[in-house]
Amino acid sequence: MLVLGIESSCDETGVALYDSEKGLIANQLHTQMAMHAEYGGVVPELASRDHIRRLVPLTHAALREAKVSYQQIDAIAYTQGPGLGGALLAGAAYTNALAFALNKPVLPVHHLEGHLLSPLLAKEQPEFPFVALLVSGGHTQFMAVRDFGDYELIGESVDDAAGEAFDKTGKLIGLPYPAGAILSQYAKLGHPDAFQFPRPMLHSHDLQMSFSGLKTAVLTAVEKTRATHHLSPQDTLPENIRNDICRCFQDAVVDVLVAKAKAALLQTGFRRLVVAGGVGANWKLREELSSLTVQTAPKRQPENIKTYFPPLDLCTDNGAMIAFAGAMRLVHGVQDAEKSGSFDVKPRWRLNEIVRDKMN
């Protein structure tokens, strides 16, 4: 079974081919990051237009990469939501037009289901059930995943997503958008004890998180530094202080995510953790979560947790995870392929709503 996957929910155009026997046989990606960097964030109108320009050439490139023809494709999966309305529409319209021309079924995929299943594209794959930590630019959520299609939301950020916090904090200290990756590189050079940033909701006794207050703490630190060094708002921060801020901010976010991940594992009783989404590329988070243990009672031996990550290049948005989620649906015989000729997008769409959608 060969599935073409189309991703266009935000600022990456992804086109990939997943073969249920051979695995991922093509993965083409174009990121609009440089285009949006000039504006300090994603400009929805520019994003939609760029997806339209890239979809056809990327599909050709994917077919060339896999050495297959249009006719060999069995179904086309696309990101139906959540995401930017216009960007989603570009992918949805393209997918449905192509499927209509080829007379193939269309598989609408939830973007977060794509992220959630992406660790299954790694060499070492998790078995069900597991706790999933979705930690991306738009979401920070814990899900109890019991089986393919059985996802229960058990906790999330009440305000900014962790990735959003990296991007906003990066902006405060003059880093280009999106700041997550570069901020974490500078963090490697910084001192972990230089600043004391808060760990919001660490002791809230639930799986809720909050990251918006952290950037205020960083802002205060930046303002103090400027005052002490007699710097104007236009001046760049001294490199060592910038690195220290990056380190202490990153560690604060990671501490909260790690503590909540432990709580999620204890609450569900699961002993496997799957991490997905762009912040899953963070070195410190990977380091901490790779050697995670949980203790069910004070005198009990700590239990080892097995943690799974997607391949690094599949942490952020891509077509591979969409093709894979579509293929899984075919493999599991879930009959909710859209009929060619009518389609919609769902810019706001909760992951736990997909089970209900499938039964309709």
Ligand code: ATP
């Ligand atoms: P969503 O999937 O929720 O709609 P998104 O698709 O925009 O959001 P992703 O592409 O999964 O999110 O991830 C992008 C985010 O990951 C950005 O906020 C970026 O700053 C962050 N990010 C990428 N690499 C790193 C890193 N090494 N450390 C921390 N954050 C990172």
Ligand code: MG
């Ligand atoms: Mg992106």
Ligand code: FE
């Ligand atoms: Fe994403």
